[in-house]
Amino acid sequence: MRTVQDVLERPLHLENPSTYLELSASTMGEAEFLARLTEKAGCGLLLDVNNVFVSSFNHGWDAEAYIDEIPADRIVQVHLAGHTDQGTHLLDTHSDHVRDGVWSLYERLVRRTGPVTTLVEWDDDIPALDVVHAEALMAKDATERALGTNGANRPEAAGSAASANEASEAVAA
Amino acid sequence: MSALPLPCLLPLARFQSWMQAVLVHPDGARLALEAPELRRLVAPEDASTVVRDRGGLDAAQRLQIYAGMYPLRMRDALRSDYPALAELLGERGFAKLVADYVAVHPSRSFTLARLGDHLPEFLAGWGSPRRRGLRTDVARLERAGAQVFDAEETAPLDADALQALPAADWPKLRLRPAAAFRLVRVRPGAVDVLDAVLEGNPVSERTGRGRVEVAYYRRDFVVLRRTLGPFDGSLLAALAAGKTVGSALERAGGTFPGSLPSGEVLSGWFAEWTRLGFFSGDRAGLPGSPSGPSAGYSK
Numbered sequence: 001m002r003t004v005q006d007v008l009e010r011p012l013h014l015e016n017p018s019t020y021l022e023l024s025a026s027t028m029g030e031a032e033f034l035a036r037l038t039e040k041a042g043c044g045l046l047l048d049v050n051n052v053f054v055s056s057f058n059h060g061w062d063a064e065a066y067i068d069e070i071p072a073d074r075i076v077q078v079h080l081a082g083h084t085d086q087g088t089h090l091l092d093t094h095s096d097h098v099r100d101g102v103w104s105l106y107e108r109l110v111r112r113t114g115p116v117t118t119l120v121e122w123d124d125d126i127p128a129l130d131v132v133h134a135e136a137l138m139a140k141d142a143t144e145r146a147l148g149t150n151g152a153n154r155p156e157a158a159g160s161a162a163s164a165n166e167a168s169e170a171v172a173a
Numbered sequence: 174m175s176a177l178p179l180p181c182l183l184p185l186a187r188f189q190s191w192m193q194a195v196l197v198h199p200d201g202a203r204l205a206l207e208a209p210e211l212r213r214l215v216a217p218e219d220a221s222t223v224v225r226d227r228g229g230l231d232a233a234q235r236l237q238i239y240a241g242m243y244p245l246r247m248r249d250a251l252r253s254d255y256p257a258l259a260e261l262l263g264e265r266g267f268a269k270l271v272a273d274y275v276a277v278h279p280s281r282s283f284t285l286a287r288l289g290d291h292l293p294e295f296l297a298g299w300g301s302p303r304r305r306g307l308r309t310d311v312a313r314l315e316r317a318g319a320q321v322f323d324a325e326e327t328a329p330l331d332a333d334a335l336q337a338l339p340a341a342d343w344p345k346l347r348l349r350p351a352a353a354f355r356l357v358r359v360r361p362g363a364v365d366v367l368d369a370v371l372e373g374n375p376v377s378e379r380t381g382r383g384r385v386e387v388a389y390y391r392r393d394f395v396v397l398r399r400t401l402g403p404f405d406g407s408l409l410a411a412l413a414a415g416k417t418v419g420s421a422l423e424r425a426g427g428t429f430p431g432s433l434p435s436g437e438v439l440s441g442w443f444a445e446w447t448r449l450g451f452f453s454g455d456r457a458g459l460p461g462s463p464s465g466p467s468a469g470y471s472k
Contacts, residue, residue, distance in 0.1 A: 020238040023223065059227065
């Protein structure tokens, strides 16, 4: 990662994938892996909250613990998307509304990061623009809910844009 | 093969080879694990020590999720480069083509943009002989368009320098095609298929009579297509093949006797082709051009 960033002279941001199998040889969880990787490489993180939800379901992880373990100050952008429930597993299909469980994880994350650039991905069975736009506006509502429920909610990441003053501005927005 | 230790520390290269082979196996993941070539890498009974077996899905089922996605991904990649061919073959026909093609030409590049590089040649021997030529021509056109899209940007031939060339120098002039230029000779029906798909109309399997030359080129990052007439198509084909202007004119004149256009028409064609960026200015060797006389100018 450092080599590529040096060659490109640009910072890279890694995205967590949706996964459907784990390797027995793994010695650490994904959240810890990403935390260590971003720290050592000095790169950013593009956190796909839907992928956290999907992978956690597929592997029996604690999704909330994952969100809590991710280094908030490394998160440059967040992705949200819909998924498809196959019963035994979830598929990251980007073909539907963002599910309630994903919104909950998103709010949990925003309480740590403060306002963060968020992208709603809808790549298949794409509805009319106003439907997708409404989904994006729900991210705005979720952010305001996460930051505005009580005065004790402050983003914990020292490196995030949300200083005390900025958090107040976000609440007022 | 002896059982692997838990947790399985399979060497990365061996794991990658095994997983790749499982995902592309035509019989699906569960049967793939039993295949002799895969048993040599990982014994079937050891699969659940490589892949963590948890939460209701066993190792074969988890691998099958990826194995199921793989052909869909290949199909999406090829459909994006060959949309008219996909329309011509229909959903089932295209899916069969993709499965057969990828079995012979699996992805070997870091980019799926290269996956369909050999598709036209593959089509020449695939499927029913009926309309095979039309299918192949459609694919050749679409590949030309994709190649022009991805081609590097090269300096175009200087139109003023070309027009300033003395008449006596023209017969020996050799013009180099631009990197973002392709000329394809196809059945007219293939062009009709592409036009129908672009316009959202039903496609026809009529091949049409004879052959036409079709030029793909790029202007302001947009790929454009132009079907040429008999004489200008033949002339441009000869030029693109490296013939001098004089030889190209002779060949076109021989192919279409009595059709030699006037000097004014010829001059107009060259001016238009130069304006559209068909020719490269690199080492064109035109007198007065920055690069000066070179291998591009035949004396």
